Each structure stands twice: as C-alpha cells, then as structure tokens.
Amino acid sequence: MLCIDSLCWLCQRPLAIAQQGICSICLSLLPALPNCCHRCGLPTEPLLSSCDECQQKPPVWSQLIAVSDYCYPVKYFITRLKFYGEDKYAPLLSRLLLLSWLDARRNRQMKRPQLLLSVPLHHTRHWKRGFNQTALIARRLAHWINVPYGEDMLIRHRATLPQQSLKAGLRQHNLTNAFTCAGDVRGLHIALVDDIVTTGNTVAEISHLLLHHGAASVQIWCLCRTLKSEGK
Numbered sequence: 426m427l428c429i430d431s432l433c434w435l436c437q438r439p440l441a442i443a444q445q446g447i448c449s450i451c452l453s454l455l456p457a458l459p460n461c462c463h464r465c466g467l468p469t470e471p472l473l474s475s476c477d478e479c480q481q482k483p484p485v486w487s488q489l490i491a492v493s494d495y496c497y498p499v500k501y502f503i504t505r506l507k508f509y510g511e512d513k514y515a516p517l518l519s520r521l522l523l524l525s526w527l528d529a530r531r532n533r534q535m536k537r538p539q540l541l542l543s544v545p546l547h548h549t550r551h552w553k554r555g556f557n558q559t560a561l562i563a564r565r566l567a568h569w570i571n572v573p574y575g576e577d578m579l580i581r582h583r584a585t586l587p588q589q590s591l592k593a594g595l596r597q598h599n600l601t602n603a604f605t606c607a608g609d610v611r612g613l614h615i616a617l618v619d620d621i622v623t624t625g626n627t628v629a630e631i632s633h634l635l636l637h638h639g640a641a642s643v644q645i646w647c648l649c650r651t652l653k654s655e656g657k
Contacts, residue, residue, distance in 0.1 A: 434517075435498060446502075446517030455521075456493055459652070463488050463533055466622065466650040474533065484625060486617070486632045486643045490529045491650035492521045495621055499649055503620050507558045515558070518648055519565040522618070526570075526646060538616035538644060541567040541574045542635075544627060545581040545604070563618040566646075578608030579631065600630045611639035616646050623651040 431440055433448040440448060462469040462476035466489035469476035475483075493499045499521065506514040529535035543563035551557055560576070567574035583603040615635055619628055622645065632643040 434502075444516045445520060446514065447498075452524075455498070456496055458491065458493060458650075461491075461650070461652075465489060465625065466491055466645070466647075468652055484632075485629055485636060486645050488529070488533075488535055489622070489645040489647070489650065490522075490525045490535070491622070491647045492518075492525050493649055495623075495649040495651040503558070503648055506561075507554075507620065510555060512556070512561065515561040516565065519562045519569075522562060522646055522648060523566055523569055526566075535644070536614060537570065538572055539613045540610065540615045541570075541572055541618060542579050542615055542631075543574075543618045544620075544631065545579045547581045547583070559618050559620050562620075562648075566618065575608050575610075578606065578610070580605045580607050600626055604631055604634055606634050606638045610635055612641050614642045614644075615640050616644045619645065619647045621649045621651065622647040 431443045432438065433440055433446070433451055435447050435451040438448050438450070440446075459468045460471050460473070461467060462479050463474045464479040464483050464487070465476060467476060499518070502514045502518055505511040506518065526535065530537070541563050543557065543559035545560075546554070546557045564574050564576075581603055582605050617628055617631055617635070622628055625645075628645045628647075632645075635643050
C-alpha cells in the first residue's frame with residue numbers, strides 16, 4: 426500500500442521517488458515567470474535581459490534567479506515549512522531551486538558559485554522556530570552542486586522586525602548593521618539563498634556586506650520573487 430507521502434502533493438498521483446514531492450506533470454504546470462530582468466528579477470520587456478532601471482541603477486548583486494512569483498503552490502510549500510515545521514517540503518523546494526539554477530546555467534550562462542550562504546535568522550527567532558528554512562535548502566543545494574556551504578559565516582546579530590510587517594520605506598532602516606560576516610569570502614563568487622525576495626533590502630544589505638569583505642560577486646537564489654511593484 427502506498428503511504429500518503431508517496432503521492433504527488435498537488436494531484437495525488439503516485440510518485441516514483443517520494444522525496445520529489447510533486448510529479449513531473451505538476452512540475453511542468455507550475456506558474457511560469459514572465460520575462461524577468463536577470464539582475465533584479467522583476468518583469469521586463471520580452472527579449473530583454475536587463476530592465477531600464479537596472480541599466481541605470483543596478484542592485485549590488487550580479488544576478489537573481491527565482492522559482493516563481495509569491496503565489497500558490499510554492500508559497501504554500503514555503504508556509505508549511507517555515508511556520509508549521511513541516512520539513513518534508515525542504516527537499517522539494519531545494520529541487521525546484523536547483524532546477525531554476527540549472528535553467529539559468531543553460532540559458533544565460535550563470536556561473537557556478539564557489540560558496541553558498543543562506544540568509545541567517547537571529548538566534549532568538551532560530552530558537553523559537555527550531556531551524557532556519559533557508560539553511561535547510563542551501564545545505565542540500567551545496568551538496569548537489571558540490572560547493573561548500575558556509576553554515577556560520579553570516580550572523581544576524583541584531584533582532585529585527587519581520588520585513589513583511591513593515592512598509593517598503595522602513596525596510597532598509599530595519600536592517601542597517603543587522604548582519605556580520607564571520608568568514609573569509611575574499612575573491613569568492615557567492616550565491617546567497619533566501620526564501621522570498623520582495624523589496625530586496627535584506628539580500629542587498631548582505632550583498633553589500635559580502636562585497637565589503639572582498640567577495641568577487643554575489644548571486645541571489647530565491648524560491649519566490651514578489652513581482653508586484655513594491656520597490657527594490
């Protein structure tokens with residue numbers, strides 16, 4: 426008899442590999458991203474790789490990849506992992522992000538990073554939640570693409586308000602001097618993993634920090650890129 430986790434979480438068809446979570450049909454039917462700027466990840470004109478804003482004032486990171494907009498079903502999987510501790514969704518989310526990176530490797534020559542990092546939680550939030558959801562994903566990705574994962578190289582030493590609770594204009598101030606780099610990143614091409622990028626202030630703050638410490642470049646790998654216009 427098939428156990429429940431041997432069925433696709435979306436269509437309930439049997440899975441050949443239970444850890445994949447969703448079947449190949451549902452995978453192909455995930456909401457597709459529109460043509461997005463390779464730099465900021467927001468929609469741009471068809472056939473263009475860079476939006477007008479990034480041509481004039483690009484973000485500090487070099488490229489951004491995402492699995493989907495902040496919508497069902499990826500939003501649902503993140504929510505169940507992040508707030509309900511259902512870690513069975515971590516392999517699926519890791520796989521989806523891996524597929525997005527492989528697509529970027531093929532279609533826009535995205536370089537393999539030399540180090541993977543994840544956006545850290547403050548120790549009090551980590552203690553309350555029991556885990557860092559982005560670390561669960563980044564650790565798997567690092568293993569799969571055979572690059573080091575810097576488990577403790579980024580530290581969130583100041584507790585901040587949840588970004589989603591703040592208006593866009595307050596989000597940058599909320600993060601000022603919130604992070605510390607505790608490892609040697611000099612000369613390294615780094616991929617920074619996050620679950621959701623909205624304004625981009627969190628990943629921009631960390632990217633600035635890494636580049637200040639000598640990193641050669643920073644890529645952003647996220648599960649969801651919120652495509653509504655809320656500023657960068």
